[in-house]
Amino acid sequence: MESVFVALSGGADSGFAAFLLKQMGYHVTAVTFRLFDGEGACCSLEGIRRARRIADILSIRHLTLDIREEFRSYVIETFLREYEKGRTPNPCVLCNRYIKFSLFLKKAKALGADKIATGHYARVEKEKDKYLLKRGIDRKKDQSYFLYPIRREHLPFILFPLGTHLKEGVRSEFRKVFGEAPRESQDLCFVPKGDLRGFLARSLGDREGPIYLFDGRLLGYHRGIHYYTIGQRRGMGLSFPYPLYVIGISSEDNAIFLGPKEYLERTRVYAAEVNLLSAPQREVTGKIRYNQREEPCEYALERNLLSVRFERPVSGVAGGQSLVLYSGDVVIGGGTIL
Template identity: 40%
Template sequence: MTDSAITEEKLDAAALFALPKPAGECRIVVAMSGGVDSSVVAALAAESGAEVIGITLQLYDYGAATGRKGACCAGDDIRDARQVADRLGIAHYVYDHETAFREEVVETFADEYLAGRTPIPCIRCNMGPKFTDLLRMARELGADCLATGHYVRRIEGEAGVELHRALDPARDQSYFLYATTEEQLDFLRFPLGGLPKQEVRRLAERFGLTVAAKPDSQDICFVPDGDYAKIVKAMRPEGGRPGNIVHAETGEVLGQHPGIIHYTVGQRRGLEIGGLAEPVYVVELDAESAEVRVGPKRMLAVNAARIVETNRIGPLPAGELTAKVRSLSKPVPIILEGELGGGAECAIRFASPEFGVAPGQAAVIYAGERVVGGGWIEETFASA
């Protein structure tokens, strides 16, 4: 398909935003982070003929983020979003959400690391400020829908609205949106889910947006230099409590560490342990004793995991289910045991041993391309 064919198809308002009435009678609220993706969504919404309002949430300190590139929702990003709105001739509002973001996302992030878990703040953000609060604001503004730049697809299925993976697997963000409720999905729109990133940048150039070549945002927007341990230690000084690195099989003390917040299950680098017959990995973190337990790769193998605070989107299918237990992993076949959804806990059993499954991460369950739901990994069970 040519660039122009893609552009013409994607500029069809009905196909893009599934509006309930003619575009000229609709109001679309767009979540604008200041990046190229949400900016293109705003441009497409404006070109559809609908009234468009852009909303940017300021999520963390403006001063600390000034001048940063590849961030989100602060500093230059807010200015970029405003410039795009001015270019498009749409209304744009900035809401200070720093306190809520700190309480709901950043402090939870720190507490999870302190407990020896591996958190995913992007999911917490989507569950709270990004969708719950933005969606409420959009409704209060009388919008017909809330559109975002996420790379996922919203599809009207026989049993209701469904969430599907993006057509471009390299850009798919469905792992981070498994907690979206059916009620939220009814109101949300994801017009970029059928486009590869290069097409989005070409659209940005065609619309004359200054962010066309802007770098993609980081996964953890509030960690300026990638040193998450520094953020955790600043918020929870006890996270710097030193302890022993212990061999999980023999109990032998192999070395010392500067705090468990520096380690995650499955980690190999940075252990600084020599003289062993085989490579070792972090297999367990004991927050109470401040022990980092290491062992050979086979000790990372698990055959099941218990997941909590589960969400389900649509009915459970009768066919095969798969699950992703890390954002960059491939879905693997599983058997679901127990009730999924409504905040209940259940278990997933892997068809083959899975490695590096870490408490605190999410397990996202799929039926083919459709997101069935998922939950937080609370506990894992080692393979026999």
């Protein structure tokens, strides 16, 4: 019987994933991460208590993994450094890259696990002699965009039990097994009450600088470039005859640049920290944010940089976000936008 360590936050997705793994005949151990001190959207003391209750109902072993130091170093500090540079990092991608599918996998194997599992809506499937990362069948909840940093050699040791399930059905089935499902939160786990601006203010402080129009005219002053992201429209404190968007952020000059919406459009995008999971494909689509529509594109790897040319312009390309490529349901790979 194969041993699987499942990441169990105490939520409905990871809880039902643990249930499915046991139904599939695996020897299941539930692992809850302690990521930071204080309360958050997940991984709080209340989350640990919920996870322990789920494990008790399933009669499986439950462990708590204290990785506060690693999470602070790899996720929170990286997150803050990126914002300090005027970039827009994706903390879920950072967590998947450094914590869930690297550190957790390593620690689980050291404790005797054959594989690890999470409650992500995605699939890992073997075709011939290769393992492929694919979208979950629930396209509305598919989370493959956040999973592109998984190393190709790690795919054989990862299970996504929810990849063939619909979100609505998961919550319904969870209630049948465990009772009322906990409220689902969209907040960043380490940002109290979802107050990102307050978190950035406490962590980085205010650093006043100029706001320029695209033609170089000074329009006013901002309180810190870390409060802004490319494509942002609101929160400028300015009045202008037509809508203005953040079209550029300069960390060197501590400056924000504004312009009309069409100034956000680009057809060429570059990304670093590239991870490719699949061989080159002819028909490729890509997207630059999780909630944006994919667009047909061509790509090439040039000196460890991913160069992508979209057939149609994409809007709001923000440094620090992820550029992810697909061929049908297969994740080709991706990188961090420059």
